[in-house]
Structure formats: structure tokens, C-alpha cells
Amino acid sequence: MIKYSSQTRVLVAVDCIIFGFDGKDYKLLMVQRGFAPEKEKWSLMGGFLQPKETLDEAANRILKQLTGLEQVYLEQMHTFSQPDRDPVERVVGVVYMALIDIEKYEKQINEDFHVRWFLMNDLPQLIFDHEEMVQMALCRLRYKASMHPILFELLPEKFTLPQLQALYEGLFDMKIDKRNFTRKLLSSNILKKKNEKDKSSSKKGAYFYSLNQETYKDNGQHILNLIPKNEMPAATE
Amino acid sequence: MIKYSSQTRVLVAVDCIIFGFDGKDYKLLMVQRGFAPEKEKWSLMGGFLQPKETLDEAANRILKQLTGLEQVYLEQMHTFSQPDRDPVERVVGVVYMALIDIEKYEKQINEDFHVRWFLMNDLPQLIFDHEEMVQMALCRLRYKASMHPILFELLPEKFTLPQLQALYEGLFDMKIDKRNFTRKLLSSNILKKKNEKDKSSSKKGAYFYSLNQETYKDNGQHILNLIPKNEMPAATE
DNA sequence: GCAAAAGTGTTAGCTATACACCCATGA
DNA sequence: TCATGGGTGTATAGCTAACACTTTTGC
Numbered sequence: 001m002i003k004y005s006s007q008t009r010v011l012v013a014v015d016c017i018i019f020g021f022d023g024k025d026y027k028l029l030m031v032q033r034g035f036a037p038e039k040e041k042w043s044l045m046g047g048f049l050q051p052k053e054t055l056d057e058a059a060n061r062i063l064k065q066l067t068g069l070e071q072v073y074l075e076q077m078h079t080f081s082q083p084d085r086d087p088v089e090r091v092v093g094v095v096y097m098a099l100i101d102i103e104k105y106e107k108q109i110n111e112d113f114h115v116r117w118f119l120m121n122d123l124p125q126l127i128f129d130h131e132e133m134v135q136m137a138l139c140r141l142r143y144k145a146s147m148h149p150i151l152f153e154l155l156p157e158k159f160t161l162p163q164l165q166a167l168y169e170g171l172f173d174m175k176i177d178k179r180n181f182t183r184k185l186l187s188s189n190i191l192k193k194k195n196e197k198d199k200s201s202s203k204k205g206a207y208f209y210s211l212n213q214e215t216y217k218d219n220g221q222h223i224l225n226l227i228p229k230n231e232m233p234a235a236t237e
Numbered sequence: 238m239i240k241y242s243s244q245t246r247v248l249v250a251v252d253c254i255i256f257g258f259d260g261k262d263y264k265l266l267m268v269q270r271g272f273a274p275e276k277e278k279w280s281l282m283g284g285f286l287q288p289k290e291t292l293d294e295a296a297n298r299i300l301k302q303l304t305g306l307e308q309v310y311l312e313q314m315h316t317f318s319q320p321d322r323d324p325v326e327r328v329v330g331v332v333y334m335a336l337i338d339i340e341k342y343e344k345q346i347n348e349d350f351h352v353r354w355f356l357m358n359d360l361p362q363l364i365f366d367h368e369e370m371v372q373m374a375l376c377r378l379r380y381k382a383s384m385h386p387i388l389f390e391l392l393p394e395k396f397t398l399p400q401l402q403a404l405y406e407g408l409f410d411m412k413i414d415k416r417n418f419t420r421k422l423l424s425s426n427i428l429k430k431k432n433e434k435d436k437s438s439s440k441k442g443a444y445f446y447s448l449n450q451e452t453y454k455d456n457g458q459h460i461l462n463l464i465p466k467n468e469m470p471a472a473t474e
Numbered sequence: 475g476c477a478a479a480a481g482t483g484t485t486a487g488c489t490a491t492a493c494a495c496c497c498a499t500g501a
Numbered sequence: 502t503c504a505t506g507g508g509t510g511t512a513t514a515g516c517t518a519a520c521a522c523t524t525t526t527g528c
Contacts, residue, residue: 009246203499
């Protein structure tokens with residue numbers, strides 16, 4: 001078979017930045033490496049691209065391995081390429097960002113890895129360039145969430161408006177006016193009100209809502225300005 | 238030296254999608270391949286990632302090789318990974334998007350390549366998955382340009398408001414109201430009016446403007462809605 | 475003097491924000 | 502009955518979009 005001779009081949013790794021929200025704080029799922037180098041240090045969940053899979057498939061495979069979850073929100077973010085980012089040999093790192101419902105996460109079946117959720121502002125020291133990756137992912141999430149309805153991916157199927165508001169307030173670290181927030185959200189038509197209430201966090205109880213799949217599918221299309229303009233984050237790309 | 242043994246290494250290519258604007262239409266710079274496979278077919282300008290460079294460096298190197306230009310607007314867009322996208326062997330393709338001032342482009346010094354500008358809506362058949370890459374880049378450019386002032390990168394240092402408007406009208410394929418367009422743009426404070434006029438396209442002449450580097454530096458920060466909302470393109474990332 | 479492109483203001487409708495009180499309930 | 506969190510409406514300011522005529526000048 002013909003080859004592009006004389007060119008250097010490198011390893012390609014996929015690293016997943018997995019966001020979760022516990023109702024109050026954002027968290028990231030990290031693994032403690034079971035192999036050298038940096039054995040036992042904390043790291044993003046990653047793995048090498050295999051011969052017959054695409055990057056998307058690799059990311060999904062890794063995510064399933066770690067969390068047991070399939071069909072989660074996953075998006076390719078950026079490819080990192082400092083020649084010495086991995087001290088062992090050259091590895092080009094493709095970073096994916098995942099948003100998962102933290103409650104659906106199952107204790108990993110795979111015992112090769114030691115896994116833990118870390119609070120976003122209490123992360124351990126990470127290996128290689130993983131801190132940079134996390135910072136970029138956070139910027140990106142803020143940027144995208146400021147215009148498009150994606151944070152829903154962090155919540156269960158049924159959720160309440162106060163939960164949703166906490167999600168936005170947490171990400172942008174600000175208070176949002178309840179009335180304006182509710183009005184914008186409801187007028188966007190992406191929510192369906194249920195007849196049940198969540199009584200776990202108040203006596204009165206808050207109505208559950210779910211996504212209106214019809215209108216939510218136009219996902220990207222939709223521009224939803226839940227965040228006041230002067231608080232808007234910088235562009236990241 | 239230790240290695241991650243048993244993992245497969247692959248080639249990493251960088252492909253550049255180079256946008257230009259001739260005052261009326263958008264164009265892409267393409268090369269005719271000088272080597273197999275697909276010799277003589279048209280392709281995006283690309284090359285393999287070299288051992289000691291980052292992807293950004295590779296993209297800049299390739300761009301310089303082809304256009305003679307340095308320090309142009311260049312941004313990493315997406316990484317493509319279908320296992321069989323290149324029939325010779327597996328190549329992971331990192332795509333960059335470049336915006337250049339078409340007038341600054343110099344006939345390439347490097348004779349290895351045969352180069353040509355193609356009208357955006359009259360592209361030749363491209364090799365591999367390059368058509369998909371181009372489509373994605375176009376979406377991305379529309380999306381980003383609908384909110385952030387980046388199209389300036391396609392113009393010379395001095396430009397007129399009618400030129401700028403043609404740039405937007407061309408990208409979004411629509412007429413824009415001259416008065417509203419001008420007002421928004423000037424109130425954004427990113428332009429400086431010159432005392433010269435461009436008489437090449439009308440008898441009266443149109444004033445030249447240049448970017449106010451101070452305020453334009455906050456580039457990404459700035460949200461500039463020159464495009465009416467109902468014409469807004471879908472999200473792409 | 476006329477054709478061709480550049481430049482300029484006003485209004486109406488809409489959207490974003492600021493703001494405060496009542497409701498339902500469990501303890 | 503009271504403490505806690507959930508739910509709701511209105512008024513104002515600022516922004517967006519629609520719209521047409523005058524200016525300049527080369528021919």
C-alpha cells in the first residue's frame with residue numbers, strides 16, 4: 001500500500017471535559033491516572049484515537065467507559081498541539097466538552113480508573129495542559145450558553161424554573177431577576193409546563209417543566225438572551 | 238525513551254480555508270495538487286504537521302508558503318477524522334479558516350503549487366472531504382460575522398462604508414439598509430474617518446475609514462449586530 | 475443637466491430592564 | 502401563624518427597523 005513516506009506520524013488523544021451541576025455548583029469529572037506518566041495525578045478523562053473510529057466516536061466511547069452514559073451532549077472544542085505537551089512522546093489532543101445530568105451518572109463499572117467530581121473552583125492540579133483546556137472550555141460554555149439554550153443538558157428531564165435560574169446564576173456568577181428570566185424563557189416557547197410540583201426545596205413547591213422537543217430541536221438556531229448584555233462574556237471563537 | 242506502545246500513530250494534516258473578497262464576491266484560494274493521489278485535482282491548501290511545530294505554526298507556515306502573507310487572521314475551526322477520508326492512509330485533518338485582503342496576495346513564489354481563486358458559488362470539485370470543510374467554514378464565518386466585527390480582515394487598511402456594506406450583503410446574500418448600517422457601525426466607535434475619498438467607484442467619492450485599533454482590539458468582546466435578527470444564521474458550534 | 479453613487483434623520487414598535495407584592499405550604 | 506421560597510405585572514428607556522430625499526461630480 002502507498003504511504004505518505006517521510007512524514008512523521010503522531011498519537012491523537014481525545015480528552016473530555018465533563019460538566020455537571022449539583023443544583024448549586026458546577027463540577028467537573030476527573031480521573032486519577034492508572035498509568036505512567038503522572039500516575040495517580042488527576043486528569044481529564046481521555047484516550048487514544050483508535051484505528052477505525054472517528055473522533056466523535058472516540059469521545060463517546062470514552063464518555064461511556066467513564067460514566068456509563070450514552071447520547072449525552074458532546075461537542076468538539078479545540079485541538080491542542082504543543083509538541084511537548086505530553087513528555088512521553090508527541091500527542092495531539094482533541095478536546096471535547098460534555099454536559100451531563102449529574103444524577104444520571106453511574107459509579108463507573110470500569111475499575112481501571114478512579115473517578116471523582118471536583119467543584120469548578122476547587123480543582124486539583126491537573127497534568128499536562130489540562131488546566132488550559134478547562135479554562136477554554138469554561139469560556140466557551142459561558143459564551144455559548146449566553147446565547148443558546150444548552151444548559152438544559154445539565155438537568156434531568158423534568159426541572160423547575162428556580163433550578164434553571166440557579167444554573168445560569170452559577171455559570172455567570174451573578175443574580176438574575178426572576179421575573180425577567182421567567183418571562184423570556186416562557187415566551188421562547190421551548191418549555192412545557194407539567195402538572196407536578198417539586199416539593200423538595202420549598203413548601204409551596206415549584207412546577208416541573210420539560211423541554212418542548214419540537215422547538216428545542218432548532219437548538220442552535222434559537223437565540224435566547226437570558227443574560228443581560230453588559231454581563232456578556234468575551235467571544236472565544 | 239518510553240513510548241505509549243501498542244497505540245497507532247497517524248498523520249496530522251492542516252488544511253487552510255482562505256477567504257477573500259473582490260469587492261463584489263467571496264472567493265476561496267485553492268491549489269491544484271502536485272502529487273498523488275488526486276494529482277491535478279483542486280484542493281484546500283494543506284500540509285502535514287511537522288515534528289517541532291504547533292498546529293497554529295503549521296497553518297501560518299502553509300499560508301505563507303501559498304500567499305506570501307504573514308500575520309493574517311487565522312483561526313482553528315474543526316478537526317476531521319473519518320478513518321478513510323484520505324485513501325492513502327489515515328490522516329486526521331485540522332482545518333483553519335483564514336481571512337485575507339485579496340489585494341495583498343502575491344502570486345506564489347513557490348512553484349510546487351498551482352494556485353487559483355474561485356468564486357464561492359463556482360467552486361470546482363474538491364478532493365476528499367474538502368467540500369464539507371468549506372461548507373462548515375462558510376457557516377462558521379456567517380455565524381461569527383453576524384455578531385463580531387471580523388470581516389474587516391478581508392479589506393485593505395483603508396476602506397469605505399459602501400465597500401464594507403457590500404461585504405456584509407455578499408456574505409448574507411441580502412440587502413441591508415444603508416442608513417441603519419452606517420449608524421450602527423459609526424456608533425460602535427471602531428472606525429476612524431479619514432480625510433480622503435475613494436473616487437474609484439463613484440463620481441462623488443466615498444470617504445475612507447480605518448479601524449480604530451484601540452477599540453477594535455477588544456475584537457471578540459464586542460458584539461455588533463449589523464445583521465437583522467430574523468436573518469441570523471444557525472449556530473455552528 | 476443628468477446619471478450614479480454617497481450621505482443623512484425621524485418615527486413607531488418592540489425589547490430589555492428595573493422594580494415589589496401576594497401565594498401556598500409545612501413546621 | 503410565620504418563615505420560606507414560588508409565582509406574577511407594569512412602566513420606562515433604549516434599541517431596531519422601516520422609510521426617501523438631497524448632495525456631489527464626472528461626463
